[in-house]
Amino acid sequence: MAYFIKKCCSALLIKKVVALSFFLLSFFYLASMMTFDSLNDVPSIFSMTCHLFSMLPYLILAIVGLFPLTIRGSLILMTFIFCPFTIVQSLFYQANVWSLFNNTWLFVLFAGISLWLKVAQLSMLIHLYRESTVDPLTKLINRRVLLRSIEHLKSGAIKFSDIMFDLYRFKRINDTFGHIAGDKVLKEAACVLSNSVRSTDIVSRYGREEFAIV
Structure with missing residues (x-):
């Protein structure tokens, strides 16, 4: 067995x-x-x-x-x-x-x-x-799970598109208002992204202020 x-x-x-x-x-x-x-x-x-x-x-x-x-x-x-x-x-x-x-x-x-x-x-x-x-701050999947999901899509010959972007001048928010305010911005951004995509789409926090959508 x-x-x-x-x-x-x-x-x-x-x-x-x-x-x-x-x-x-x-x-x-x-x-x-x-x-x-x-x-x-x-x-x-x-x-x-x-x-x-x-x-x-x-x-x-x-x-x-x-x-x-x-x-x-x-x-x-x-x-x-x-x-x-x-x-x-x-x-x-x-x-x-x-x-x-x-x-x-x-x-x-x-x-x-x-x-x-x-x-x-x-x-x-x-x-x-x-x-x-899962990323503890934004509750989105992390980079490792994202890459694994992409490999799974490739192996299944499933067509997909990906978007990668970051929050512009995010460092200025941390420097001006503090890291607690920066964390709130990341949470809000993750919430907006999750509510703006389909249930079949994948949203991930790729890095500090970097996000990815598949």
Whole structure:
């Protein structure tokens, strides 16, 4: 699977590979538990092995928490994991209601912790992404993202035009009114540009007082 991702990397392929990975783990858990007839009717060494295998769903849930997936994607994966977990519980714990309740509650607890970790991880990644791609003053994309977008347009053979310009005599504004006033001018200029272009156009802060529109 790692080979296919390296050979042809796409968001859809990565989603399929992640889903397949957790499906195989869940299937392995179900297949391994089905080899045991009962937790009580097997030799002690196999009973201990069976108890170890019964912890696999919680381990899989912990692994889910490591992936920066959306909440929707996480819930779909957890449903994949919960289905074989339910089958195993119905086979092994028919007579012990409290054991079934405890195991189900433990599963829900692990799932909740995994989702909480995922939301925190996503929030951190989004924050880092915005800091690295968006100019903090004008809220426009920065030069690096602009150049990457242009390369993407070129690779897709998409025709485009670009405009590059700067604010005339901007240094005089800073020298006369101060840098705080200069920052306000940059913000206002960015606002005017953003409101004057189409939604498909790209507006970027290229440098200090330099802007670019694609």
